[in-house]
Amino acid sequence: MSGRGHGQSLRGRDGECAELREFVAAVRAGDARALVLRGEAGVGKTALLDFAAQLATGMRCIQLAGVESDMELAYAGLQQLCAPLLSGLDDLPQPQRDALSVAFGRAEGPAPDRFLVGLAVLSLLAAASGDQPLLCVVDDAQWLDQVSVQTLGFVARRLVAEPVGMLFAVRDTGVEVLPGVAERTVGPLSDNDARALFESVMLGGVDPQVRDRVVAETRGNPLALLDVPRNFTATELAGGFWNVGAQTVPARIEESYARRIASLPEPTRRLLLLAAAEPLGDSALFLRGAARMGIAVGALAPAEAAGVVEFGPRMRFHHPLMRSAAYRAAEPADRRAVHGVLAEVTDRTVDPDRAAWHAASAAAGPDDDVAAELEASAARAQSKGGLAAAAAFLERAALLTADPVVRGARALAAAQAKRDAAATDAAYELLTVAEVAPASELHHARVARLRAQMAFVRSRAGELGAPAVGDVTADLLAAARRLEGHDDFASREAYLEAIAATIYAGRLGAPDALARAAEAARSALERTPELPRAVDLLLKGVVDRITGGPGAGRESLRAALSAMCALARSDERQVMRWFVPAFPILQESTAHELWDETITQELSAAVVREARRTGALAGLPRALVYRAGFHVLCGEFGTATTLLHEAAAITAATGHERPVRYHSVVLAAWLGDAADTRARIEAARADGTARGEGRLLGLTAYATAVLSNGTGRYEQAFAAAGEGCEFEDFGFYSWCLHEYAEAAAHLGDQDAVTWAVGRLEERAGASDTDWGLGALASARAFLSGEPDAEARFTEAIERLGRTRAVVHLARTHLSYGEWLRRANRRVDARRHLGTAHDMFTQMGAQAFAERARRELVAAGNKVSKQPTGAGSALTAQEAQIASLAAEGLTNQEIGAQLFISAHTVEWHLRKVFTKLAITSRRQLRTATWVS
Known part of the structure; x- marks a missing residue:
């Protein structure tokens, strides 16, 4: 390449160079930028990174290059990148400081949450950019360890108001390394x-x-x-x-390097192999290894003269493929010998994990001592939150274990770790090893359960070739049966997982699947005289409800959820233990079956608080969605929108789960934007059909009924609610009944109203809560032969007024007002219709607000249309930040809660002040805004 001086272009790279000049100039001007350069090996990505670094005059520049052999060591890449910034570690909030210290091995403690580590890195970068703009240059990001690359992706997506640029180069392998970060493809030269x-x-x-x-x-x-x-x-x-x-270009290039290395003297090649096998480029370690091998370091001179390697404070190959060529060109025995030398010269008190890894690479066959070291390394990696590293250590430990029973146990542990690290293919391979081990029945039952759990996750993720959601039930049931008598606690949890899978399958599952799962679980419960855990009580209550019909199991269900609430009040750490993927549906649906919004309020708040406190990577999106459902019920659509947006952002950032459709579809229906809601419904229906997730079809039917009743399209609402009522989906079936009764009443189909009210009486009527009895009273008022319709409406308003179920209260005011208008009591009608209109307008329910407005006009009131969001509209994130600031939280505290930097909080608050025409945080306490 030519022209690599400052400000000059690389040959044939005018477009890329222009973009990099603009990128660096924007960062220098105070903007935050992140960009990925993607292309095949040798295409010039490194040269472009060098070009950008040369442009960064007057800026601070830190650089990192991924090393393939270092991919299994958690936080290895991140630690190298952050090393120049650690002088600012003491200025971080304590949770962030502690998390980063443990991750980097500077302190001991429980596994640091990745979100806290990510926020700590974001804070370090923001602080480092306080005096001058900062440019982070990361080459070969595809070779960073998984935790580091996920953390850097998290940080890159969170940069908003900091003068920080993050520039990555990744090899084009067809796999998205940094999802959500802007990319530029670097193609071949013309x-x-x-x-x-x-x-x-x-x-x-x-x-x-x-x-x-x-x-x-x-x-x-x-x-x-x-x-x-x-x-x-x-x-x-x-x-x-x-x-x-x-050959492919990388293979040809590596082969050419291999030929160049092969021409060097044998002692030089051995030193190159030593340097290639040592991923840190630690010159002191290299010198110790060379001395142990009995080779003078001067033997490296021919390699330096040939432009292969550079010997300095750090060993540096002139291209990553040269390192790869030097390693792969060596004979396997020579590689093992070099790793053995590195295992000997690595200080085990300082870096025991790397020493164990080298020892494992040196092993020519089973070695129980090395396997035990790797198992210990896995525990240390787990304590630092390095799931990928722990999985790699356990996998290697299993392969090096001679005893087939112990090997099977280690393979199972490795499979679980690989599953948690999202390395599904490797997890299945290890499960196969665990399955053939001559181990106990308990071991094989655990293997069966893990395989079934993985199949459930694959089915819900919609993976190609994955079984339908309902097809997983039989495997989960079989695992639960095999665990009986060996691990009864795990057995009951597996039964609960099987029931949850069947509930998700819904109408697309086998007709009797839910009953069969419940009966199987009942048999296990009958053999258990005591149910010591809240989860056990939950299982009993769910089984009783399924087998006994509406109203059954209420005592056990209420006792289970009350116990969970009590435990959450005494130790919120308990709540996350119940928030594994299969259980939230049962918690939320059970609370709805009980018509008890206070349980939903308490549990969802506790889960969100604990998830935010720890920054729980896997559980936080589900916790936020769980909480959003409660806010939808309360008519707090702005807050629900904010939580759903945050959950979607975290899901996109981690890539661990599919976007959650349930509450976003229901919220869209209540908001009343017909085009947007129908698009969401169609997408959700297609998704549910493809996955065999019938529950999603029932949910979309309910959402369609809500939207159609809101817009006054009662025939569509009647058809949709009827579809929803064809199958009893736990948690929202009763809501479908209510939509069905209202639509039927407007169409004059009293037989349909009578049928819906009768079934609602069996469910809500047995609730003994103001929410359930209030909803039932409002449905009874739809009966044309009901002599006490007005009393029913009044009862419903009184009962619902004592609850947080604001959407149902507003609907009752609307229905009562419509009934009064038809009775020609216009003054009374205008009062209730006006209340409904105000409530719907305040919560942002466009369709229902417009329906109430039309009724008010018909009742003699002149009400003009008001655009939703009138006034100073804040974005969802701005509204959340404004609310927290109004509560008195500092920028740093707000950033810690929302996983953004204090600079970003300040930047958003300036926009909030402008939109609300205020000048201080104190004014936020009395300001009002629309989001």
Whole structure:
């Protein structure tokens, strides 16, 4: 490449260089930027990173390059990047400081949550950019350890108001390394640019036909072009004998490096292998290894002269493929010998995990001592939150274990760790190893349960080739049965998982699947004289409800949820233990079956508080969605929207789960934007059908009924609610009944109203709560033969007025007002219709507000249409920040809660002040806003 001085362009890279100039200029001007350069090996990504670093005059620049052999060590890459910034560690809030210290091995403690680590890194970068803009340059990001790359992706997506630029280069392997970060594809050079580059390095000239063949066979890859004259003689090139064959560009480049290395003296090659096997480039460690091998460091000189490696404070290969070539070109026995040397010279008190890893790589066969060291390393990695590293250590430990029983146990532990680290293929391979082990029945039952759990997750994620959600039930039931008598606690949990899977399958599952799952669980419960845990009581209550029908199991269900609430009040850490993927549906649906919004309020608040306190990576999105459902019920649509947006952002950032559709679809229906809601409903229906998740079809039917009743399309509401009532989906079936009764009443179908009210009496009527009895009273008022309709409406308003179920209260005011208008009692009608209109307008329910407005006009009131969001509209995040600031939280405290930096909080607050025309945080306490 030419022209690599400051401000100059690389050959054939005018577009990329222009974008990088703009990128660096924007960061220098105070903006936050993040960009990924993606392309094949040798295409020039590293040269572009160097170009950007040279542009960063007057800025601070920190750099990092991923190393393939270091991928399994948690936080290894992140620690190298942050090393120059750790002087600011003491200025971080204590939770962030502690999390980062444990992650980097500077302190001991429980596993740090990745969100806290990510926020700590974000705070470090923000602080480092306080005096001058900061540019972070990360090469070969695909070779960073999983935790580091996820953390850096989290930070890159959270940069908003900091003068920080994050520039990554990744090899194009077809896998998205940093989802959600802007990308620029770096393609091959054009033929003209490739010819010019090739000619520039051919000092003696080259035949045009040979040149064109070289350009064609290298496919415009700059590094391949530059390496041709280094690896082939002038005679070969002049005669056109060079032939790269059909290898890929990286393979050809690595092969050319291997040939170059093969020409070096044998002691030099051995030192290169030592340097390649030691991923940190630690010169002191290299020198100790060379001394142990009995080779003078001067033997490295030919490699330095050949441009392969640079010996300095750190060992540095001139290209990552040179490191790979030096390692792969060696014989397996030589590699094992070098790793053995590195295991010996690595200080086990300082870096026991890397020593164990080298020892494992040196092993030629089973080695129980090394396997035990790896198992200990896995525990340490787990304590630092390094799931990927723990999984790698356990996997290697299993392979090195001679005893087949112990090997099976370690393979099962490794499979569980791989599953948690989202390495599904490796988890299945390890499960196969665990399955063939001559172990106990308990071991094999645990294997069966893990396989069924993984199948459930795959089905809900909609993976290609995954079984339908309902098909997993049989496997979960079989695992639960196998666990009986060996681990009864785990057995009951597995039964609960099987029931949850069946509930998700809903109408798309086998007709009797839920009853069969409940009966199987009942048999296990009958053999258990005492149910010591809240989860056990939950299982009993769910089983009684399924087998006994509406009203059954209420005592056990209420006792289970009350016990959970009590435990949450005494120790909120308990709540996250119940928030594994299968259980939230049972918690939430059970509270709805009991018509008890206070339980939902308490449990959802506790889960969110604990998830935020610890920054729980897997549980926080589900916790936020759980809480959002409660706010929808309360008519607090702005807060629900904020929580759902946050959950979606975290889900996108982690990539661990699919976006959650349930509450977002219901919220859209209540908001009343018909086009947006129908699009969401269609997408959700298609998703549910593809996955075999019938519950999602029932939910979309309910949402369609809500939207249609709101817009006054009662025939559509009647059809949709009828579809929803064809199958009893726990948690919202009774709500479908209410929508069905209201639509039928408007259509004059009293037989349908009578049917719906009768079934609602069996459910809500047995609730003994103001929410349930209030909803039932409002439905009874739809009966045309009801002599006490007015008393029913009054009772419903009184009961619902004592609850947080604001959406149902507003609906009752609307229905009462409509009934009064039809009775020609216009003054009374206007009072209730006005109340309904105000409530719907305040919560942002456009369709219902418009329905109430039309009724008010018909009752003699002149009400003009008001655009939703009138006044100073804040975004969801701005509204959340404004609310927290109004409560007196500092910028740093707000940032800690929302996983953004204090700079970003300040930036949002400036926008809030402008929109609300205020000048101080104190004024937020009395200001009102629409989000």
